[in-house]
Structure formats: structure tokens, C-alpha cells
Amino acid sequence: MSSWAGKVRHWNGWGYAGEEPGPEAVERWRRSLGVLAGVRAEDYRSPVPLDGLRLPPARLELDGAGCLPGLQGFRGRLAATPYERALHAAGRSTGDLIRLRTGTNLRFPDLVAYPADEEDVLRLLEYAAARQVALIPTGGGSSVVGGIEPDVRASYNGVINVDLRDLRGVVAIDRASRRARVRAGTLGPDLEETLRSEGLAFRHYPQSYACSTVGGWIAARAGGHFATLYGKIETAVESLRVVTPRGRVETREVPQSASGPDGKAWFIGSEGALGVITEAVLRLQVPPARKRATGFRFAGFAEGLEAVRRIVQAGIYPPVLRLLDEYEAMVAFWGRAGMEPGAFLHLGFEVTEPDGERAVTVAWEEATRLCRAAGGREVPPAGVQAWREGFVQQPYWRDVMIDHGLVVDTLETATAWSRAAALREAVREALFRRMERWSAVAMVLCRVTHAYPDGCSLYFTFVLKPPRDAMWAAWRDVQQAGFEAFLAHGATLSHHHGTGRDFAPFFEREHGPGHVAALRALKAALDPAGVLNPGVFFPAGAA
Template identity: 40%
Template sequence: MSRQRWWGWGTDGHDGPLPEAGEALLAEELGLGTERTVLPALEELELPPSTLTDGARAKLEEIVGAGWVRDDHEARVLHSAGRSYPDLLALRSGELSHAPDAIVSPADHAEVLAVLGACADLDLAVIPFGGGTSVVGGVAPLAGEHGGAICLDLARLTGLLELDRRSGLARFGAGTFGPDAESELAAHGLTLGHHPQSFEFSTVGGWVATRSAGQGSTGYGRIDELVQGVRMAAPGGEVTTGSGPASAAGPDLRELLVGSEGTLGVLTEATLRVRPAPGATRYEALALPGFAAAVEALRGLAQAGAAATVTRLSDEEETRVNLAMSGSPRAAAALRAYLRARGLSQPCLLILGWEGATDAALRARREAGHRVLRDHAAISLGEKPGEAWAHSRFHGPYLRDELMSRRMLVDTLETAATWTDLLATYRAVGAALRSSLASRGTPALVGCHVSHLYPTGASLYFTFLARQEEGAELEQWQATKRAAGDALAAAGATITHHHAVGSDHAPWLPGEIGELGVDLLRAAKRTLDPTGIMNPGKLIDAAPLPS
């Protein structure tokens, strides 16, 4: 069940106006106006009528019980879209051309299997739905060639099913939301340590299905490094992988199921590596003199094994915009003045979040990190700005809603590249975003940060802002997305480091994995989902981006 407001991020009570300095900056540089859009009322939204037949409903209710097959207006709206920019555009404009015909909520693995069997018989497409926070069109209820589309809400497959403390393994129901998973673990003094920015409203199954990365993935590892085993229910049957820590028994099928985005089957459980909750935590910020030099510092950290659990470097532009958008203009001004005095007129902000079993362990890690940073002219800014970041780490998406209400295009995209290719990729994508938007008469602010470090490379995460092109909001976004995706492909970088493919990135997948690679995915799909009912139009065989 989506826990979110139907029209945007999260829950009520977290919204607020743009900070004054930020508003001024956007007005001056991008032409932000004063107009606010008005949201339609939930009841007014027009949905296509549900095509669910009485017979189909009866068959599904027989499996999951009455009350767990819904096709009321609210449920259909809440499951009609994810949280991508085009999703939000559609919701806000009340244009819901797709909505699921029904929302089915099975209670457990066996019910999922039975529902999939029934849907195959009924020729209904099935869209697995965790938290619905997909930013790539992953939960769009497309029926494809099928007679209808049901949303399979996994919110009842929840909770800590098994804990093996000794081995540090926890088996969770796929529909477990982030905060629930962490609080179950916290009761045992443990943590998973997986905190995507969408943490509060996304699920274990969604993370695994999309190869998600958390803000602390540099320390804890991406979800694909944390998952030891999965259980999948598919129309073709069931697959379970990974009872032990490692195996050489042929290809690793787990890696075929992880990241399959609901196109092969439903992940019903995941066994995840958990660790003792850290005894000590310390956030801090530093400033570095320019992105290229700062990236070298990150490389030093990563290759020395000395990176912090959270290691997050903003480029000059993101640093500048974030300072303007920060809630405390006085602190931001003081910071700017201090940095200018130290010769840094265009600083790059680095947030480090250190963790350790004990204070002493934390200190040892931090000292190793600072030894590397010292060689890269990093200036320490102390704990305050680090703590401020940690405090508001899940707040950003509310700002996006506010910006959209102010008729701004605001979106993000991300990739990863080797250390050798990182800066060229950074420049190419930034240039593509800027020139695409400028050419439409809507100049852009493009900021970028690095937030996931590997010994061989790192991620890049771009945020771009521009005035909406009124009447052509979607086309403006599509052109920009295409320019950025093409730039990524030309740079040889992946179309996505952690947001997954969905439908939005699907046009670039064949280029990235090759036609034979796509054929391998199709072959897996034919095996697990012979009639092609699982999440049509995502990952493979998606519709091309309109030109």
C-alpha cells in the first residue's frame, strides 16, 4: 500500500515555502515566477473505467480473500504512478490515462504464486508494487498485449521472518518498508544500513528489484551486495537462491533475479546481511578547491579503503545552490565568507558520515580518511554542516514538490564510471543537460554530486532545474532526458547506477548490454513468465521514447 500522498512525496506536514535566498537565486538565474499551480481534488481525477470482470474478481478474491481486491477510485489513483517527474506531472495535471484495473494484496508467498497463476489464466498483466517510489516509470500499470492490468501490492508480505544473528542474516518479507525493517532490527541491536533517500516510503523488495543504493552504500554496500538470497514467485514457478555465503555452482542466478524490476516474477522474500548497529556516529563537512581535485581525493579514499560510510561530494554548482537553498541563510553566508577568506571562492562541499563499533574504532577510521584528505587541500568545516545534512537527509523530495508547484522542472539522473572516465562523463552529461534546456529557452542549473565510491570508480548524481515550458512540460523533459541518456551512452557510462531501468531508461538498455544481452533477458523471461504478464513495457521490449 502506498503510504504517500497521491500527488507527490511523502506525507503532509513537511512542506514549506522555498527559502528566500534560494527563491531569489532561481528567480534571477532561471526566471522563477510567483505563480503557483493548483492541484485537482482526488475525487475529480478522471480514470479509465476498471475492466476487471466479476469472474476475475471472484477468482482473485478466492485466493486473497474479500477486501484484498480493490478497484475503488482512491486505491486506483494511489497505485497509478510512481514518483518520477513525468509521473508527478501526470498526477498533478489529473491526466491518468493509465490506472490499474484492480489492486490485489496477497498475504504471503503462496498467495502470490496463486495470484500469478490466476492472472496468467485470466490474461491480466501484473505490476508488482512495493512503495511505488520508482523514478523510472517502473510501476506504470501498462497492460501491454493483455486484457487488463492489476497492481500487486506487496504491503502484506511484511516483517522480519527469520533472524540468524550468528551469521548476520535477516530474512524479510518483500513488502517491508524501510523504517519497519530498521526498527525490527534495532530491537536486536542490528542494522541493515540501507538508506536510499526514499527510505521512508520504499520497501525491501523494491530495493532488491531495482538494485538500489543507499546514502551509506559506500560503507555498507549496495543492496545487491547486502542480499545473500531471494525467493521469487513467478508465473512459471518458484526460484530460491543463496543459502550460503558463496558458491561456484555455475552462474549466479541470484544476480538474474536481483534487478529484474518485476519483469520476471515477484520477489517475495530477501535474506539480507545485517550488522551490529554502530556504537558511534559522526558527521562532518569539509570543503575542497574544485571538483576535479576533489574527485582525486575521493579516489584516494576509495582505493585506500579509507572512505567514510557516507561520503558525498557536491560539485561547485550543487554546493552553491545548496547553500542558497539551506534553511539558515546566516550560517550559509558565514560559511561562504570563511571559505573566501581561505581562498576558496568556488568550493566543493564534502559530507562525511563516520561510523564505528566504538568511539575508538570510529576515530581510527576517521584518522585514516583524514590522512588521505590532508594531501588534497581539504578544509575542515566541522560537524555542524555535516549534522545539518544528516538531519535533513530525507527532506529533499518535499522541496521538489514545492518547486513543481512553482512551475519548475526539477529532476535527477545518475550514472557511474571508472575513475579514469568520471570527469569526462561528468562534463558531457552536464553539457547535454544545459544545452538541451537552454536551447528551449529555459536555461538550467545543473548540479552534481558523487555519493557512491568503489575502488575502480564512482557514481555521479545530477540534479537539474529549469522553468517549465508551459504547455510542453512533458516534451521539455523528454528532450532533456534523451539528450542526457545519449550523452551517457556516448561516454560509455551506464544509463543508471541505482534508479533502475523501468520504462524511462529502457531505450538505452540494448546499447548498454547488446542485442544478445537483451535476448538473454528475454530468454529468462520466457522461462519464468511464459505469457509475458509480468510488468509489461519495463526493462525490455519497452516502447521507444517519443521523438
């Protein structure tokens, strides 16, 4: 169980060394989608190498034996090499990548700690509280909202990224109850491998799957690729074990309860600010025996929305029910022959043996009927396959685009059905208006990634090509226009990415002062010294 161990992660980009697209693929991209976005070969700038970074001296120094003075009995690893500090300098949002690849505006943790076990986490918490050192719980580091950025107030005496990668593995499987106790630092592929060998599966596939962890999914309330059927991570968490500066909190391992408010919910979405999640009992699935997928073309987004809404409101939850608006569909099928304009719905079912075939057939027929009733026309599954391959490789392309001066990022939210169409319009409008300030190239794509009986998520991709030295500023400016539009239209700041430091200035506007006061009180009760991930939820300087 060590998909990561054998590989080297890029400190300044997505994923693992050697898995990024090669020169020919980049060249092909330049000539196809690159053209669409106004990219030329001469736009390319190679990223700053590791030894081109200027790292400030670490404020927390290891002694000759590699120990941290004051941190008693720690059995895990401590690392302060430039690679380790750079790897943990930022998450993986487009803004992060711009900074990492250009070597600008970076902050580095003073130290990276890899606890070997839960006791080690407790020791770190004690150390940090005693010395007013900030701790940043870190899973895969794939946050896109500034969740692991070592950016804390000057009053802290240092920042340690607590990388939970060594707290990994499946502790126990309860087959009858289809659940497993899993350590928080377990990466997606490692979890899958262990479960598959037991004939089980988890079916939670965020696009960041290869580089994100169980603990990070829970702390950021992640949503996977198949979540219309399986639900977001919160539905799959049966119980949690969390280490806080005030001691361990472990929720009951029961399927449901009415014993006061659900304590799990305090930590699901807590983004490292309330405690370090060390273990979770996860509800499992059985792996599907086969899949059935097709696609539908709709005249416009509204028709597609109608089909999706009717499908879920009929009680049908296809694991894949992804609606691309006309712009996203155009980009997705760019250069593919025979695709006419319009919105496009990916519809995918999974058949579980021995008993799923008939149920899926009935659901399939009903769902496709509802698509046709909403004006959809079925299109051959070839395009569907293409989209799926792209999904997995896509994160690597962001680095390539940034190196070519393109800013590509996503914003996602959720809203009720009655507001979805208008929200898309409003967000498009807001993003375009802001992009005009920065760029002649401007694209906004939108898709529905998750559907519920009462509403859906909307996932926006925006593309611009600002002046080279304004990439980060343009990114942040456009992103903020998106947040503003979400708030103005009653939507949420995030459906599955979390809020981190990037959203902190907007957090109270979404939730109101009562909610924020309550969350602060929870934090003060569990982390009285305020050492856990300071800066998320509450704007820096205030917490």
C-alpha cells in the same frame, strides 16, 4: 510494524499526508532558493484533486462480494477505488509527479491486489497467465524510472498492480550469522524498528527509505546513503525467495557459492519482470554507537575526486563520502554565510561498539590527511548537519517545485575514475544544450554519491522552468539527453535507480543484443505468458 498503516500516502506526491512542508516553509523557500530558480508566488498552481481525475472504467470488475471472477481462493485485499487506482497510476519520478499533479496523460491499473501471502501471489500469477492480464509487482511505488506504470500493450486484458505491502515483517533472525529473513513488502522504517529492538540494523537508507520496500530495493538494485561502506543492496542479499509463473525459486542460504552462476543475480535488478520477490535473507549490521563527520572544501571537482579516489583506494570506506561539485555546493549552502565557492566533500564515519573507536580514528586521520593532500580545507560541521536534514525532507519539495512550474529531477550513473571528470563535463554540456530549448532557467548540479576502488557514481540534478504546458515534454527531452551522454561516454544508464519503462528504449544500446537475447530467454523461461511487468527492459510492443 506498520509505519504505513496509520498514515495516508499522497496519491499524487511524495510521502504521507501531513509530512509535507507547510505554507510558511514554502514561503521561505520562495524567497531563498526559489529566487535562484526564478520562481515567483504567482507561479503556483494547486494540483488537481482526486475527484478531478478522469478514470477510465476498470476492465477487471469485482463482483458483489468484492471478488474477482476467475481468481480462485485469493485471501488478500482487492481494491478498485479511485484513490487506490490513482495511488498506483505512476511511480514518483518528476515526470510522474508532473502528470499526477496536473492530471494529464495518466494510465490507471484496473485493479490493485494486496496478496495476503505467497499463495496469493501464485494465484494471481495463474489467473494472469490464463487471462493474459498484466501484473505489476509493486513495493513502495517510489520508482523513478517508470517501473510500476500500468502502461502495457493493448493486447493485455487488464492491468493489476500487485502491491506487496501486506507481505511484510521480519520472519526470523539468525543472530550468530547476523542475518534475517524478511518479507519483501517491508518498508524501510518497519525493518529498522524491528531490527533495532534486537540490537541490529540494516543500514540501507535510500532517500526514499520511508516509502520503499525491501523487494523494491532488490528489484531495482538500489543504493543507500551509506553504501560506500555497506555496499549497494546486492551485497546485503544472502538469498532470495521468488515466485514466478513457473513456480518458486529459492536460492541457497549460504554466504558464498561456486555452484554454477549465482541465481540471485538473475532477480536482483529484475524489476518485476522475472518473478515476484516474496522474501529475502538480508545481511545485517550492528547499529553505530556514534558518528563523526566533517567537511572539506576543494577548489574544484577534480581535486575532490582525487581525494575520494585516494581514500577508497587506501581501503578506507567511510559510510558517508559524498562530493558535491561547485554548483551543487553552492545550492546546498545557498544563503549560508562564510561559504566560499568550490566543491565540497561530506565525510562521515560511524563508530561501532565495543571495538570500533580506534579503527575509526586511524581511518579518520588517514582520510582527512588525504583530503588535505589533495588541496582540501576542513570546514566546520555545521553545514554538514544542514545538508543531512535537507536530505530527508527534500523529496517533499519536489512537489512544491512542480506546483511552481519548476522541473527538478535527477539522473545518476557510474563510471571509472579515469573517466569521471570528463563524464561530468559531457553530461553538463549535453543537459545544458537540451535545456536551452525549453527554459531560460537552467541548472545542473552533480555529486558523487558512492565510491569504489575502480570508480564512482555521479548523481546529477537538473533544474529548468519550461513553458507550463511543456513541463513533461521538457523533462523527458532533457532526461533523454542525459541517457545519450551516459551511453556515449561508456557509463551505465543507472547506478541505483533501475531502468523501468523510461530507459527501455536505451536498454539494448547499453548492453548489446547478446545480453538482451539472454535476458529475454530468462524471461520466457520464467514467465512464458509474459504477464510480469511487461514493458520494462524491452521496448513495449516487442516483449
